[in-house]
Amino acid sequence: MTRDGLHIWRIVLFTLLCIGIVVLAFADLLIGTTKVSIDEVWAALTGSCTNPQYEVIVYRMRLPKVLAAIVSGMALAASGLEMQTLFRNPLAGPYVLGINAGASLGVAIFTLALPMLGIASGGWLMRLGITGMAWVGSAAILLLVMALSRHIKNINVILILGMMLGSAISAVVNILQYMGTDESLKAFIVWTMGSLSTVTLSDLEILIPVTVLGLILAIAAIKSLNMLLLGESYARTMGLRVGLSRSIIFLSTTLLAGGVTAFCGPIGFIGLAMPHLARMTFRTADHRILMPGTILWGAFAMLICCVVCDIMAHSDLLLPVNTVTSLLGVPIIIFVVFRNRNR
Amino acid sequence: MIQLQEISLWFGSKRLMTDVTTRFECGMLTALLGRNGTGKSTLLRAIASLGELQRGNIIIDGMPIGELNSVELARRIAFVNTERIAVEALSVYDLVAIGRSPYTDWSGHLRGKDREIIERALRITGVEAMRNRYVESLSDGEAQRVMIARALAQDTPVILLDEPTAFLDLPNRYELCTLLTRLAHDERKCIIFSTHELDIALSLADSIALVDTPYLRHMPTDEMIASGNIERLFNSDNVAFDAASRSIRMQR
Numbered sequence: 001m002t003r004d005g006l007h008i009w010r011i012v013l014f015t016l017l018c019i020g021i022v023v024l025a026f027a028d029l030l031i032g033t034t035k036v037s038i039d040e041v042w043a044a045l046t047g048s049c050t051n052p053q054y055e056v057i058v059y060r061m062r063l064p065k066v067l068a069a070i071v072s073g074m075a076l077a078a079s080g081l082e083m084q085t086l087f088r089n090p091l092a093g094p095y096v097l098g099i100n101a102g103a104s105l106g107v108a109i110f111t112l113a114l115p116m117l118g119i120a121s122g123g124w125l126m127r128l129g130i131t132g133m134a135w136v137g138s139a140a141i142l143l144l145v146m147a148l149s150r151h152i153k154n155i156n157v158i159l160i161l162g163m164m165l166g167s168a169i170s171a172v173v174n175i176l177q178y179m180g181t182d183e184s185l186k187a188f189i190v191w192t193m194g195s196l197s198t199v200t201l202s203d204l205e206i207l208i209p210v211t212v213l214g215l216i217l218a219i220a221a222i223k224s225l226n227m228l229l230l231g232e233s234y235a236r237t238m239g240l241r242v243g244l245s246r247s248i249i250f251l252s253t254t255l256l257a258g259g260v261t262a263f264c265g266p267i268g269f270i271g272l273a274m275p276h277l278a279r280m281t282f283r284t285a286d287h288r289i290l291m292p293g294t295i296l297w298g299a300f301a302m303l304i305c306c307v308v309c310d311i312m313a314h315s316d317l318l319l320p321v322n323t324v325t326s327l328l329g330v331p332i333i334i335f336v337v338f339r340n341r342n343r
Numbered sequence: 344m345i346q347l348q349e350i351s352l353w354f355g356s357k358r359l360m361t362d363v364t365t366r367f368e369c370g371m372l373t374a375l376l377g378r379n380g381t382g383k384s385t386l387l388r389a390i391a392s393l394g395e396l397q398r399g400n401i402i403i404d405g406m407p408i409g410e411l412n413s414v415e416l417a418r419r420i421a422f423v424n425t426e427r428i429a430v431e432a433l434s435v436y437d438l439v440a441i442g443r444s445p446y447t448d449w450s451g452h453l454r455g456k457d458r459e460i461i462e463r464a465l466r467i468t469g470v471e472a473m474r475n476r477y478v479e480s481l482s483d484g485e486a487q488r489v490m491i492a493r494a495l496a497q498d499t500p501v502i503l504l505d506e507p508t509a510f511l512d513l514p515n516r517y518e519l520c521t522l523l524t525r526l527a528h529d530e531r532k533c534i535i536f537s538t539h540e541l542d543i544a545l546s547l548a549d550s551i552a553l554v555d556t557p558y559l560r561h562m563p564t565d566e567m568i569a570s571g572n573i574e575r576l577f578n579s580d581n582v583a584f585d586a587a588s589r590s591i592r593m594q595r
Contacts, residue, residue, distance in 0.1 A: 003475060090431065223451040227444050229430050230493075237391050238497065239417030239445040285433035288450060 010282055010289060017296040021070065024303035028066045029058060031310040060201065068199040068207070069306040070299045072264050073274075075211045075256035077298025078218045080271030081278070081291060082249050085225045087159045090336070094257035094271035096159060097145050097250065099138040101166035101173075103261045104192065106137025108173045111188040112180035130191055131203070131262045138258035141165060146250055150243070155232060193320030194265035196306060207263050214255030215295065221249050222287040229285060267302075268322055269329025274298045276336040301328060344369050344533060345390060345501060347559075350399030352385050358557055359385055363399070365552070365561040367535055369500060372527035373561075374544035375537040377554030378576065383537040386559070387503045390535075391422045403501065417445035421494035423504040427486055428478055435481070435489050436474040439464055442496030464495035467530075468522060484515035491522065495530075502526070504536035508543070516540060520547045541577065545589040 029041050036044075036054050043049040044058035079094035087096065095101075110133040111126075144165065149158045177185060199207070224245040227235040232242050260267065278293040279285065305324040312319050345367045352359040359382030367373055377383050388394040390401055392408055401408045403419050411419070421442070428438065442464070443457045453461070465471045468488045473481065481489060487507055494502050504523070508516040520536075520543050527534045527549070535552070538544050544551065551567040553560045553576065560572055567573065574584045577591065585592050 088430075220449065223444065223447070223449060226441055226451055229433060230428055230438070230441060231426060233393055233424065233426075234422070236393060236413070237417060237420065237422040238442065239414040241413055279432045283432055284437065285430050286437050288452075 006283060010284075010293075013281060014293070014296065017293075017300055021296065021299050021303060024300065024307060025066050025070065028069070028303060028307050028310060029062050031307060031314075032057065032062060033314065061197075064199050064201050064204055065196045065306065066303070067204055068196045068264060069302040071204070071207055071211050072196065072260040072267060073270060073298035073300070073302025074295045075214060075260045075298075076267060076271035077274035077278075077294045077301075078215055078291065079253040079256040080273075081275040081287075081294045082218055082221065082225065082253055083271075084275050085228055085287070086246065086249050087155055088228075088231065089159065090276070091272070091333075092159070093269075094253060095166070095266070097162040097253065098141045098166035098169065099254060099257050100261055100266040101169040102137035102139075102141030103134035103258065104137070104173050104266065105169045106133035106135070106140075107191050108176045108188055109133060109137075111191070112176040112184050115181060115184045116179065126187070127198070130187075134191075134262035135258060138254060138261060141169075142250060142254040142258070146247060149246065149250075191265045192322075194267045194322040194325075196264055196302075196309075196321055199263050203263050207259055210255050210259040214252045214259065217248055217252035217255070219291060221245065221252065222291050224249070225287040225291075265322070267325055269325050269333070270298055270301055270305075273329040273332040273336075274301060277301075277332055280336070301325075304328065344404060345535075346400075346402040347390075348400040348402060350389070350401065351397055352382055352389060353397055354382060354385055360554065360559055361557045363559040365559065367501075367533050367550075367552075367561075369533045370527060370531045371533060371549045372524050372547065373533075373535045373550045373552055374548035375535055375552045375554070376539075376541065376544060376573075377537075377556075381554040381556050383554060384505050386554075387422075387505050387535065387537060390501075391420055391503055392416055393422070414445050417497065417499075419499050420501045420503060421497040421499040423487075423490050423494050423502065423507055425506050425509045427483070427510075428490070430478060433478050434474070435470060435476050435478060436461070436465075438478055438489060439470075439492045439496050442493040445497065460498055461496050464492040467495060467526070468492040483510045484512070484518070487511060487515075487519060488522070491519075491526075495526070499532075501533045501535075504534070506537050506539070508538055508540055516543055520544075523547075541573070541584070542590040 030036065030038065034057055036058060040049065040054050041058050044055045049055040076094050083092040083094060083096050084090060107130050110129045145158065145162055148161060152158055177188065224240055227238050227240045236242050257271065274297045275294050278290055278297050282289050282293045284290055305321055305328060308324050309319050309321055347363050347365050350363045351361045375383050385394060389396050408416060439461050440453060443453060443461065444451060447453065447457060465474060468491050470488050470492050473485060478486065478489065508519055511519060523534055523536060524547050526532050545564055545568060548564055550561060550563050553567065553572055555572060555576060568586050568589060577584050581594055582591050583594050
């Protein structure tokens with residue numbers, strides 16, 4: 001394809017993705033066990049709804065879920081791209097630094113270990129505890145990785161370190177699971193399956209600003225990311241302060257992936273697959289195009305997963321969102337791996 | 344122009360070079376020769392500020408490199424190594440454009456002048472026709488030329504290359520070194536490249552820097568050949584350097 005042709009194709013794709021996101025978001029507001037018409041949805045959104053029941057369904061139940069899908073898709077995809085570029089590894093994702101392991105340890109301590117000590121909690125306290133502890137856990141892991149990475153020159157050593165930390169923490173979480181009571185085990189397992197529907201409007205008041213901040217850092221890092229495509233030696237000789245850039249990228253990833261994981265649970269494969277989809281469709285490695293492209297693909301893909309979940313819920317099949325993201329993401333990854341190996 | 348003032352280099356606890364004092368002029372192509380493990384890469388990395396310098400000063404255009412910030416340094420020294428860049432969907436043009444990083448704004452936006460310099464770099468290195476190809480599809484020889492185009496786009500008086508000919512076939516090795524000669528002479532660049540290709544270095548380089556542990560002997564090529572240093576370092580039971588033909592021969 002010629003340079004101009006490619007340019008036009010990218011503009012078309014950006015436009016289509018934006019339209020797709022808006023359409024899917026509205027579609028998802030319409031879909032649900034209670035039938036609500038388009039007019040009523042619009043009325044509920046603009047605050048001119050006469051039926052309080054519809055207002056609760058649309059405004060309190062469906063809208064937070066749709067917004068959570070958009071925010072989590074954007075956040076996971078952007079952080080996945082950052083990790084793939086920083087580690088120069090196509091199989092890196094938002095969780096390579098051990099963020100989800102840290103979050104799951106936090107949640108496991110709250111849901112499994114505390115009840116063992118006789119400290120049980122329920123209702124809103126349970127919710128607050130899970131979210132808070134997930135965040136504390138992922139932030140602790142990040143601080144540990146960042147502190148260690150100051151003394152490590154080779155980026156691949158950090159990658160191995162993150163994965164090993166993750167494995168060790170998973171082992172601890174397994175022990176807690178084994179010792180936990182049936183009831184507390186269920187609370188933990190439900191968290192690991194991921195859910196968008198438990199997110200409330202007041203959750204979003206925290207999640208949205210955190211994600212916006214993470215995305216601002218990710219966008220501020222696009223030039224660094226472009227330089228890091230050539231590896232840290234080249235980046236350094238082109239004037240990049242590698243240590244500072246690493247810290248900004250790590251911080252951005254923790255805000256993005258850590259925030260989503262705290263509120264929605266660990267959501268797999270979106271962060272891994274969307275950067276590949278963006279590279280393949282926008283046909284570039286330049287982060288000035290790739291970063292916004294990846295972010296849009298992330299929102300689009302999470303909305304599709306959300307719509308699939310809701311359609312399934314119609315026939316009384318309540319799917320955890322993680323199962324849908326895996327079924328969507330895994331084929332994309334396999335396709336990318338095969339395409340790269342067979343060239 | 345680069346001056347080395349009494350520098351000492353160590354690799355871990357192993358001493359590689361001591362009290363190296365010499366200068367590399369603009370418009371000159373210098374080949375850095377030496378046996379494996381004698382510190383050619385360590386020296387180049389020290390000049391590029393990628394490694395640590397335990398003792399001595401490296402001065403570029405009258406400024407010690409320790410006093411330059413990372414961007415100022417990047418506007419003076421470009422670096423090329425043997426690593427093959429394998430990034431999915433990265434086009435040749437975009438890769439060369441990354442070389443403009445020390446001059447562009449926060450987003451890396453290319454202005455008219457940046458585009459002119461990129462075009463010129465693509466033209467001089469002969470990779471114009473590959474601009475829209477992806478780097479994965481390039482041969483080793485093409486890829487190395489593209490990396491040199493990137494170094495040219497960085498628009499620095501000094502270019503350092505660590506074994507740029509390592510994975511190339513014989514014609515490509517000569518082509519690449521001829522390109523380096525042209526860049527040094529026509530573009531008035533100070534180019535230092537490390538290599539194991541004795542005959543190419545001796546026929547194309549203006550000066551030779553020879554690692555003779557723990558010294559660095561730096562002199563014009565003809566002087567180096569006449570000095571007998573090359574025979575002393577490279578001769579073994581089976582091979583010998585023949586000064587008349589400027590090449591290594593098997594001993595009979």
